[in-house]
Amino acid sequence: MEHAEAVLCALGRSIEARDPYTQGHCERLADYAVALGRVLGLPEEDLSALRRGAYLHDLGNVAVPDAILLKTGPLTPEERGVMQRHPVIGEEICRPLRSLQAVWPIIRHHHERRDGSGYSDGLQGEAILVTARILQVVDIFDALATDRPYRQALPRTVALAAIGAEARQGWWDPQVVRAFRAVANDMGSR
Ligand SMILES: [Fe+2]
Numbered sequence: 058m059e060h061a062e063a064v065l066c067a068l069g070r071s072i073e074a075r076d077p078y079t080q081g082h083c084e085r086l087a088d089y090a091v092a093l094g095r096v097l098g099l100p101e102e103d104l105s106a107l108r109r110g111a112y113l114h115d116l117g118n119v120a121v122p123d124a125i126l127l128k129t130g131p132l133t134p135e136e137r138g139v140m141q142r143h144p145v146i147g148e149e150i151c152r153p154l155r156s157l158q159a160v161w162p163i164i165r166h167h168h169e170r171r172d173g174s175g176y177s178d179g180l181q182g183e184a185i186l187v188t189a190r191i192l193q194v195v196d197i198f199d200a201l202a203t204d205r206p207y208r209q210a211l212p213r214t215v216a217l218a219a220i221g222a223e224a225r226q227g228w229w230d231p232q233v234v235r236a237f238r239a240v241a242n243d244m245g246s247r
Contacts, residue, residue, distance in 0.1 A: 061154055062109070069112040072119055076127060082199055087111035089195040092240045094188070097233070102159060103188050110163035110192050117147030117164070129206040144168055144177045159188070167192045172227035190230040194220060194237050197229075213245050 073079050090107040099107075118126055121143055125136045132140060148165040151157045166189040169175035171182055185193075201216035211219070217238055224234040 062156060065116065065151065065154070065157075066109070066112040068119070069114075069116050072115060075118075075123065079203075082203070083112045085199050086114075086192070086195050089198070089237075089240065089244065090191050092244060093191050093195060093233070093237050096236050096240055097187070097191070099187065106159035106163060106188055107191060109157065109160045110167070110188065111195075113147065113151060113157070113160055114164050114167045114192060114196065115143060115147065116150055117143030117145065119150075120146045127206075141168070141176045162186050163189050163192050165189075167196060169193070170228040171224075171230060174228070185230075187230075187233070190233050194229050194233050197223070198237065198241060213241060217241060 070083060073083055087108045090111050091104050094104045094107050121140055125132065125139055128136070144165050144167060148161050151161060151164060163186070165177055166180060166185050169178065169180045169185045169189065170193075171185070171190075173179045173181040197220055198216055201211045201219060202213055204210045220229060220234055221238075223229055224231045
């Protein structure tokens with residue numbers, strides 16, 4: 058079992074490596090997510106699920122062609138449909154591993170939004186597990202705070218303000234976002 062998990066994590070890293078702009082994303086995500094989970098008082102099992110989820114959340118991108126994954130312009134509705142299947146495909150890949158049970162919902166629900174406007178299941182509020190809510194926030198933060206093909210990295214304070222605005226708009230858990238502000242400032246100053 059452990060061997061299979063190690064293979065999946067290596068696969069997660071190799072998928073990340075397809076996109077030069079996401080280098081180191083999984084490692085940073087793991088550090089942020091675990092630190093945030095700890096601040097929120099989550100038990101050790103959840104912290105371990107968060108660490109694994111950081112590596113595995115975009116595993117389903119293995120099924121997304123480069124032409125879509127690396128496209129810099131806006132996606133067509135069809136392309137967006139293909140892209141948005143990655144959480145479900147990633148969960149399916151990990152399903153045979155019961156040792157990853159706590160990670161399945163993190164993978165499947167990392168693009169949900171609090172107001173139900175996200176995917177894959179349009180879950181709302183607390184129906185999205187706190188581990189998934191944590192991964193959402195750190196995933197968005199890292200995306201905003203690093204260079205992308207279409208824009209430069211936003212300063213951390215600007216990225217945090219943008220996430221705060223999205224939380225007020227109903228996308229992210231405000232309590233998680235508030236706790237993350239302290240974690241990000243603390244980790245950024247090291
Ligand atoms: Fe994703």
